[in-house]
Amino acid sequence: MTGGRSDWLLLGTLAVTLCVFFILSLVTGPAAISFFESLDALFTGRAGAASIVMQEIRLPRAILGVLIGATLGLSGAALQGYLRNPLAEPGLLGISASASLGAVLAIYTGLSALFSLALPLMALVGAVGAVLLVRALAGRGATTITLILAGVAVTSFAGAMTSLALNLSPNPFAALEIVFWMLGSLKDRSMTHVWLALPFILVGWVMLFQVGRALDALTLGEASAASLGYRLDRVQALVVFGTAASVGAATSVSGAIGFVGLVVPHILRPLVGAQPSRLLLASALGGAVVLLAADVAVRIIAPERDLKLGVLTALIGAPFFFWLIYKQQREVT
Amino acid sequence: MRSRSRRLGFIAGIVTAILAATAAGLNPAFGDEAPQRILSLNLCTDQLVMMLARPERIAAVSHLARDPKLSVLAGTASQLPIINGQAEEVFLLNPDLVVSGSYHVSATVDILKRLGLKVEEFPAANSFSDIRTNVRRMGRLLGESEKAEALIAKLDARLQRVAARRRQRAALAALFYANSYTSGKDTLASEVVELAGFDNLASRLGLTGTGELPLEILVMEQPELVVTGLSYRAPALAQEVFSHPALSYLEKTSGKTAVAENLWLCGTPLTVEAVEALAVARDQLPSRTAFAKADNTEHPRVVAPSMPRDNRP
Numbered sequence: 213m214t215g216g217r218s219d220w221l222l223l224g225t226l227a228v229t230l231c232v233f234f235i236l237s238l239v240t241g242p243a244a245i246s247f248f249e250s251l252d253a254l255f256t257g258r259a260g261a262a263s264i265v266m267q268e269i270r271l272p273r274a275i276l277g278v279l280i281g282a283t284l285g286l287s288g289a290a291l292q293g294y295l296r297n298p299l300a301e302p303g304l305l306g307i308s309a310s311a312s313l314g315a316v317l318a319i320y321t322g323l324s325a326l327f328s329l330a331l332p333l334m335a336l337v338g339a340v341g342a343v344l345l346v347r348a349l350a351g352r353g354a355t356t357i358t359l360i361l362a363g364v365a366v367t368s369f370a371g372a373m374t375s376l377a378l379n380l381s382p383n384p385f386a387a388l389e390i391v392f393w394m395l396g397s398l399k400d401r402s403m404t405h406v407w408l409a410l411p412f413i414l415v416g417w418v419m420l421f422q423v424g425r426a427l428d429a430l431t432l433g434e435a436s437a438a439s440l441g442y443r444l445d446r447v448q449a450l451v452v453f454g455t456a457a458s459v460g461a462a463t464s465v466s467g468a469i470g471f472v473g474l475v476v477p478h479i480l481r482p483l484v485g486a487q488p489s490r491l492l493l494a495s496a497l498g499g500a501v502v503l504l505a506a507d508v509a510v511r512i513i514a515p516e517r518d519l520k521l522g523v524l525t526a527l528i529g530a531p532f533f534f535w536l537i538y539k540q541q542r543e544v545t
Numbered sequence: 546m547r548s549r550s551r552r553l554g555f556i557a558g559i560v561t562a563i564l565a566a567t568a569a570g571l572n573p574a575f576g577d578e579a580p581q582r583i584l585s586l587n588l589c590t591d592q593l594v595m596m597l598a599r600p601e602r603i604a605a606v607s608h609l610a611r612d613p614k615l616s617v618l619a620g621t622a623s624q625l626p627i628i629n630g631q632a633e634e635v636f637l638l639n640p641d642l643v644v645s646g647s648y649h650v651s652a653t654v655d656i657l658k659r660l661g662l663k664v665e666e667f668p669a670a671n672s673f674s675d676i677r678t679n680v681r682r683m684g685r686l687l688g689e690s691e692k693a694e695a696l697i698a699k700l701d702a703r704l705q706r707v708a709a710r711r712r713q714r715a716a717l718a719a720l721f722y723a724n725s726y727t728s729g730k731d732t733l734a735s736e737v738v739e740l741a742g743f744d745n746l747a748s749r750l751g752l753t754g755t756g757e758l759p760l761e762i763l764v765m766e767q768p769e770l771v772v773t774g775l776s777y778r779a780p781a782l783a784q785e786v787f788s789h790p791a792l793s794y795l796e797k798t799s800g801k802t803a804v805a806e807n808l809w810l811c812g813t814p815l816t817v818e819a820v821e822a823l824a825v826a827r828d829q830l831p832s833r834t835a836f837a838k839a840d841n842t843e844h845p846r847v848v849a850p851s852m853p854r855d856n857r858p
Binding site for chain 2: 243245263268270324383386389392400403515537
């Protein structure tokens, strides 16, 4: 509607930043391949081992960074718009943790080894379950507090079940992987993971991008939105399944990564005139930038330690969360 | 009431155990003689005890000794009583010698020592020379020195056979376990690899002890042989790296072999079997010329930030 030119400026800036971080992600890694060598190895495949490193190790990592970051940013923006709640986010609502649980069940029971699509599907089931459970627990027209409480309950339950499943595995390594599922990492992911997650993520994106106008109408209240001709049950289905499909698939290959979906829409909201439909694309781009930056940072800060992504996003996200709570309290009193 | 009677029962048990222990101490048959109720708290000492002492002299071994993934004598251990390593368990079994690893939970060992039990601690073997030292010492403690010397002699003979057939040129091998872990300098696995006629990639990269070998570095270095462990049947992400496409690419140019972890997780005289297995793998490798790849000339230098490459001749 309004602000067309400033929108293009913002989206353009985000897209350029995204490209910069994508390239940074490609050239960061333990094997010291120079900048031009690495790009040459990526595109030509002439350089033998270097090409394998670029094409099979770094490229999938960078692609997953974009896909997953965008998913988290987009779903955060959609959830905040749909629930009209500034604290809605896949991580806080327990969607990521439940998707992790689904993925854990698929992998460690051996199901995903028999049928690889079981991994994103089970994660999707977990994510849908979480959204429905939170909705049911918090009720219609939930306040921020009840929604967050429901999210906390679902998150801790799913986290406990994930730990239980991993502790019961006869494989001694499984118990150590609790950290991966709770904090997330993109280390040594491969193109297989990209192909597995991509279809679900794209379907989720398509669903979420459709609700933009409806979210704008919802800012006026449910009754007004309905009177404007938006079918709210359809909007709800799109948000729920769009989030579940994209966040579920993302979590099933990277573990649960928190705070991206919370922080990114908040930072960008003032820049798009607080209009949900304009926030969606900006948040997707912003989420991708943040996750790529975090993933570059974990490789630079402690290359030999396999620092988890969730640690970094929480370092930035948690203080932001404190500030949000503080601001909300001041608004109430 | 019930809890009190249970507690009384427990105290009675302890008292009986103490009496039994005292009686055993007073019994002239035990004295300085070889211990007859040997108890081992650690997977590595478990295996040395089982190799040197007859089963009827072994009071118990640790529960890990029964896991065939970890222990070479899992069969023998399945015939023996096992313990989980808590002090009271140990005490009630009334051992006249307790052997444990020196990094074993020291609280347990401290309690046992305070209770007057004879506890001997063994450091982990990081080399074949450590293995000889540990076997000799265990032999002395168990009164089985002859058997210990025989085991060492056999070990040395087998090592010598491998050494005699060793080729001039050391091939490059990379140890690559679950979670991309590897063993560098001052580890038993590294010595095994070297004795079998290889250069160990992690040692060459300057890694000491156990640490991570990033998949990228492994692919770039293109070792002639990748030595992995045996995977557990139950799935885990830690093992996913073995099916990473980049690793399968490496298999086109490098050999790959798996060594059962139980052979070198603990240093025992049977660790020589790992050397022999790898020596066979070394023999089967094509000569280096066959490995000269077209891209070898423009192969970019690889330097791991965490593992500075040392100056090699």
